[in-house]
Amino acid sequence: MAPGPTAGVESFTTKNGQWKITTRKQPILKAEPIEELNKAIGIPIPEMIFGDNYVAIEHIQTGWKLDFNAQDALDRVSKTEEGMLQVAVADAWKKDREHNEDIKQVVKPFDWSYSTDYKGTTHPAQSQGDWQVTSQAKHPVRADLLSRPDPILFFGEVDLYEDELADNGIGLLSIKIRVMPDRLLLLSRFFLRLDDVIVRIRDTRVYIEHSGNTVIRQYTAKEAKYDEVSEKLRGMRENVAETLREPNRIAPLLNTVEDRTEIFEVH
């Protein structure tokens, strides 16, 4: 029996009645919905696909909503050879096979690392306007205020998809949200570790002061060659293999390739 649409749903409304936060956590998809998703998106689906999960932030008065779901995130994965990575052993592997068999057929190329630049899906409803490019100087995600030990009234952690890249590393998209009395922070993080090749972190942060109607969204893409990161970790006398599994500790060692802030004035 399929679970109803409210199974695994948790929600929270801010005290001023302005914002409603909803999360949904469900098991990975079954074979049939995976097949449907595959058809809809046109690429093979990651090993662990949490297709029923989401995190949504809604502006109650206008119905404006920003949500994060697996289908829209996967739809932004490259469906061509563009930017396609190869595992570390690919060259040796091909060489060994050249004289061996005549297998020319390659599964349709796509970005099998499932790297996405997804920033959420916006549903404007009754609201006017659009996302406007701005800067952290003008509209900062206030790390100082977020570092205060204010009580966390609502907390959610939701995975959207994960693939172990046939044991060549990990590609993981997960969302966290915490709501404090005066503000909230959402972090959507895509983390890729392709062993001996590359490390990549693409973060989308959504920051809202409950009393206002400004949604600040910052997208930060960082990456570095795997060797560079391991070298730095060795220099810091860290356990390389273990630290490479912890995005929070690796993030400061990567190079920022894109950093963009936008706001949506919801009214």
Next chain:
Amino acid sequence: MPGLPASVDLDECIARLYRKELLADSVIEAVCAKTKELLMKESNVVHIQAPVTVVGDIHGQFFDMIEIFRIGGYCPDTNYLFLGDYVDRGLFSIETISLLICLKLRYPSRVHLIRGNHESRGVTQSYGFYTECSRKYGNAAVWHYFTDMFDYLSLSCVIDDKIFCVHGGLSPSIHSIDQIKIIDRFREIPHEGPMADLVWSDPDPDRDEFSLSPRGAGYTFGAQVVKKFLEVNGMNHILRAHQLCNEGYMVMFDDRLSTVWSAPNYCYRCGNMASVLEVGPNGERKFNVFDQAPENDQHRAEVQQQQQQHAGSDPIKDYFL
């Protein structure tokens, strides 16, 4: 063949392991050495008879493995064939593989273990088993005992000359079972070649032939490959593990291939079901589907409580930035 040291009592080891107690490193060393001797004599293709219960990936989910014995019967009352991937990812890889090899030593003709792609030095260093060994034993010695033993695990199994069982799948270098028998398997799993294919490859329902993965390494195999392999070898079914399925199993290619997955709620968060495949005396196949063992939640609650006492706060709510 020299026996185990007099100080090692297999029945006692098994009883302790059922209680999830670790064995001393000297005992692990002796048991692994003995298992090597036993496995060395097995062919790359082990022939067995039904009835047998076939188990897919376990990945260190110890409580769920015990659940399999609860629902499928304990050794030696039920014959078992395990298709590999005993270690990595779960919290109790050491307890899991320790129990399996003790059962293998105690009931060698009733328990069969073949090799998965995680029974390898390279993969276990990235996916948890190495770290678990260092943490629980204070050094990497037991990891060396286990991974040296992994080099001796057989690669495949045939049930009643009809069902071919392997961890991953088929290889373009292998047309007949006899070609598996001549692989020099006593080694680390190589990056390429037929031995790698057997533990790594996946079926592809949308294709007929072998295809190269877009990753640049690894094959998928299609419907015609499976049909031809079964014809050439006079068999009727391929049984493999290696891929997560929410329902716990998947049947493909007009009932010519099954995937069996035996780690419920994989990584303690996928929410999927698991299964074992019971092969009856006349070759009939029945998936016995099961959910995660209740001990997982109890254990999680205990760990959280400990963390809370240590940190004095809720470890789940984190002040991420």
